[in-house]
Amino acid sequence: MNTALSKEDRAFAEEMRAFFASEMPAEMRERLGRGGHPSRDDIVTTMRILDDHGLAAPHWPVEWGGKDWTPLQRHLFAEEMVMANVPSPLAFNTAMVGPVIATFGSQEQKERFLPATARCDIWWSQGFSEPNAGSDLASLKTTAVRDGDEYVVNGQKTWTTLGQFGDWIFCLVRTDSAAKKQRGISFLLIDMTSPGLTVRPIHLIDGGYEVNEVFLDNVRVPADQLVGEENQGWSYAKFLLGNERTANASIGLIKSRILRIKRLGGTALDDPLLRARLTRLEVEATALEMSVLRVLAREASLPPGVPDPTSSMLKLKGSELQQDASELLTDILGPAGLAYRETDEVPAGFDALPEGALDAMPTYFNWRKASIYAGSNEVQREIIAKTILKF
Amino acid sequence: MDLDLNDEQQMLADTVGSLLEKRYDANARLQLLESSELGWSRELWQQYADLGLLGLTVDEQYGGAGMGAGELAVVMESFGRALILEPFVATVVLGAALVDAAGSPEQKQAILPGVTAGSTVLAFAYAEAASRWSLTDIAATAVPAGSGWTVSGEKIAVLGGDSADRVVVSAKTPDSDVGLFLVEGDATGLRRDAYAMQDGLRGADLLFEDVPAVALGEPADALAALESVLDTAMAMLCSEAVGAMERMLWMTVDYLKTREQFGAPIAVFQTLRHRAANMYVSLEQARSMALAARLALLDDDVPARRRAVRAAKLQIDLSARHIGQEAIQLHGGIGMTMEYPVGHYLKRTTAIAKTFADADLLTQLVGADEGLVTAD
Numbered sequence: 001m002n003t004a005l006s007k008e009d010r011a012f013a014e015e016m017r018a019f020f021a022s023e024m025p026a027e028m029r030e031r032l033g034r035g036g037h038p039s040r041d042d043i044v045t046t047m048r049i050l051d052d053h054g055l056a057a058p059h060w061p062v063e064w065g066g067k068d069w070t071p072l073q074r075h076l077f078a079e080e081m082v083m084a085n086v087p088s089p090l091a092f093n094t095a096m097v098g099p100v101i102a103t104f105g106s107q108e109q110k111e112r113f114l115p116a117t118a119r120c121d122i123w124w125s126q127g128f129s130e131p132n133a134g135s136d137l138a139s140l141k142t143t144a145v146r147d148g149d150e151y152v153v154n155g156q157k158t159w160t161t162l163g164q165f166g167d168w169i170f171c172l173v174r175t176d177s178a179a180k181k182q183r184g185i186s187f188l189l190i191d192m193t194s195p196g197l198t199v200r201p202i203h204l205i206d207g208g209y210e211v212n213e214v215f216l217d218n219v220r221v222p223a224d225q226l227v228g229e230e231n232q233g234w235s236y237a238k239f240l241l242g243n244e245r246t247a248n249a250s251i252g253l254i255k256s257r258i259l260r261i262k263r264l265g266g267t268a269l270d271d272p273l274l275r276a277r278l279t280r281l282e283v284e285a286t287a288l289e290m291s292v293l294r295v296l297a298r299e300a301s302l303p304p305g306v307p308d309p310t311s312s313m314l315k316l317k318g319s320e321l322q323q324d325a326s327e328l329l330t331d332i333l334g335p336a337g338l339a340y341r342e343t344d345e346v347p348a349g350f351d352a353l354p355e356g357a358l359d360a361m362p363t364y365f366n367w368r369k370a371s372i373y374a375g376s377n378e379v380q381r382e383i384i385a386k387t388i389l390k391f
Numbered sequence: 392m393d394l395d396l397n398d399e400q401q402m403l404a405d406t407v408g409s410l411l412e413k414r415y416d417a418n419a420r421l422q423l424l425e426s427s428e429l430g431w432s433r434e435l436w437q438q439y440a441d442l443g444l445l446g447l448t449v450d451e452q453y454g455g456a457g458m459g460a461g462e463l464a465v466v467m468e469s470f471g472r473a474l475i476l477e478p479f480v481a482t483v484v485l486g487a488a489l490v491d492a493a494g495s496p497e498q499k500q501a502i503l504p505g506v507t508a509g510s511t512v513l514a515f516a517y518a519e520a521a522s523r524w525s526l527t528d529i530a531a532t533a534v535p536a537g538s539g540w541t542v543s544g545e546k547i548a549v550l551g552g553d554s555a556d557r558v559v560v561s562a563k564t565p566d567s568d569v570g571l572f573l574v575e576g577d578a579t580g581l582r583r584d585a586y587a588m589q590d591g592l593r594g595a596d597l598l599f600e601d602v603p604a605v606a607l608g609e610p611a612d613a614l615a616a617l618e619s620v621l622d623t624a625m626a627m628l629c630s631e632a633v634g635a636m637e638r639m640l641w642m643t644v645d646y647l648k649t650r651e652q653f654g655a656p657i658a659v660f661q662t663l664r665h666r667a668a669n670m671y672v673s674l675e676q677a678r679s680m681a682l683a684a685r686l687a688l689l690d691d692d693v694p695a696r697r698r699a700v701r702a703a704k705l706q707i708d709l710s711a712r713h714i715g716q717e718a719i720q721l722h723g724g725i726g727m728t729m730e731y732p733v734g735h736y737l738k739r740t741t742a743i744a745k746t747f748a749d750a751d752l753l754t755q756l757v758g759a760d761e762g763l764v765t766a767d
Binding site: 003004083255258259262272275276278279280282283284285286287288290291293294297298309310313316317378380381382384385388389390391 | 679
């Protein structure tokens with residue numbers, strides 16, 4: 001284990017490792033370890049078990065079920081979870097809308113939403129991007145017009161991840177079209193069963209349905225589902241996106257993918273060129289992990305919720321390494337990864353498929369997303385450039 | 392665990408930094424490089440001695456400060472920023488460390504106080520034309536002679552070999568041990584072909600013809616001591632390179648903001664902005680690994696330590712190549728000139744990448760057996 005960790009931190013990580021090994025369903029962990037996608041049930045089951053142990057959202061305020069952990073402990077918790085092949089809690093719940101409600105919501109909203117959010121009794125979706133508001137998110141056009149005790153919402157959201165499972169959606173909506181871009185935006189919580197709201201899944205290049213379009217046609221939303229103040233939504237969104245400075249590095253995921261490559265690699269890794277690529281990936285991943293630890297070590301002295309070059313650096317490098325790892329696995333499988341299959345069942349008499357045959361190439365296609373979402377890598381480079389050039 | 396400098400280390404960094412800022416601007420350095428016979432400054436060397444830098448990691452009983460690799464790394468990073476020309480790596484990081492690791496108490500007593508005081512310059516001769524990166528595949532020989540030994544063979548690219556008062560040389564004994572031997576600079580049979588290295592540091596090829604020598608400790612124990620000194624030395628070169636890379640990035644940033652073309656500072660052009668951002672990412676990766684190397688030196692598990700240090704140097708070499716090449720490109724023509732400092736940083740980091748092991752060898756070594764990332 002990492003020499004940068006103190007004895008106490010190592011013990012903490014061991015304790016978490018033991019917890020995941022003993023409390024999380026072995027069948028699920030084994031299946032996901034073999035490259036399976038977590039189902040809705042996998043995620044809900046995981047979040048309920050975590051909640052039963054008071055671990056649903058360690059980074060939330062203690063009065064809403066959080067733990068008084070250090071940033072490093074929170075990181076180790078998340079990393080051990082990934083390494084144990086336990087699906088991460090739904091980020092929309094615990095990393096995004098939860099902290100926003102806990103920080104800016106009313107007491108009524110906290111009581112109404114936070115326990116259900118932690119436990120995944122509400123499956124949240126994110127309604128930020130629009131067809132014409134991607135990297136330039138502040139140009140979003142979905143409107144919410146006040147009508148008595150309600151807002152009337154019209155517009156379209158897109159790239160809504162796992163929105164097909166969503167119970168509720170937190171949306172950025174324009175409440176003042178006269179104000180400057182960022183100023184007229186509000187943060188609204190919408191019940192996805194509301195009349196006028198429809199979800200259409202988008203078929204992606206990996207063959208799966210991970211993201212959705214969400215259409216809002218005169219959807220009436222009670223005004224008490226506005227979070228914080230009207231027209232302050234942009235600052236809540238910035239808080240939400242800057243909240244987990246180190247999460248976008250996805251270092252646990254990268255490490256577990258590297259370990260899987262080593263486990264599956266077999267004789268392919270006797271090829272010195274493949275081996276060299278793997279080694280350089282391992283070195284870059286180790287460097288990234290140390291960068292994460294450096295950021296965590298000075299986390300307390302950084303202003304919260306403000307984008308900074310370090311989180312951009314972590315996102316940039318982390319997404320590249322995830323992509324590199326997924327690409328390397330396809331190269332190791334070679335022709336065994338070419339067939340597109342829904343299951344690993346083969347007719348009697350045929351050889352069993354090697355592990356990875358099902359998922360390696362779809363995962364490679366799927367992970368092209370990593371340098372696009374959460375602020376495209378070009379946006380991240382611009383954030384870094386602005387900071388270092390002050391220009 | 393605290394990953395930042397402690398107060399003492401910060402003070403050390405400030406002290407060294409302010410000395411170098413005063414004494415090592417680009418012009419002063421160029422003057423030393425091009426117009427002095429020695430190629431470095433005896434006067435500054437004495438100041439390093441007075442500040443305790445030459446004996447930083449030397450035991451207190453031999454006149455040193457008895458500090459650790461963490462403090463040495465702080466100094467190396469500062470030296471990397473200033474791109475010093477004095478034979479610090481040759482004398483302190485290699486020579487004195489080898490005497491300390493392999494030498495007898497009498498040998499330490501005879502040599503280390505002189506190093507600490509600034510009166511003795513050392514060098515380590517190990518590379519040979521046909522041995523590439525190997526420490527053991529060498530042709531130089533040592534044979535017993537009376538109470539001592541004689542050494543024969545030719546060594547290349549000996550850092551500080553031009554001016555060293557004493558030279559530590561690796562050579563094979565009749566028992567096929569790779570021993571470390573101490574040779575006086577003015578010994579009969581030692582000839583020097585002195586030159587400036589590509590990065591401006593001075594060095595020499597050394598020809599040994601039956602040169603009288605004494606063994607540093609027992610030849611049979613020397614290789615283990617040598618390998619462990621090189622672990623530390625590699626980690627120190629990582630820190631030096633990080634200092635140099637940092638300067639290359641900030642010089643480039645300053646240049647982008649001041650150079651005007653097409654009626655605007657070229658920092659407005661997104662192609663250049665994003666390349667500068669990529670340099671920053673490479674620098675952070677390198678900085679993290681230099682830190683990882685330093686922490687790994689504390690690891691008693693020798694194979695794990697060695698793998699971590701090698702991984703660090705690999706990352707540093709890759710980052711330095713990227714940052715160095717981009718720094719020149721983003722500067723344009725001015726970056727090509729000897730007069731402008733940025734190219735000198737590229738030269739130093741390029742030399743570091745060809746010291747002890749290069750990126751290709753490091754890739755093989757780090758990737759051997761279980762590799763770097765393991766389940767624990």
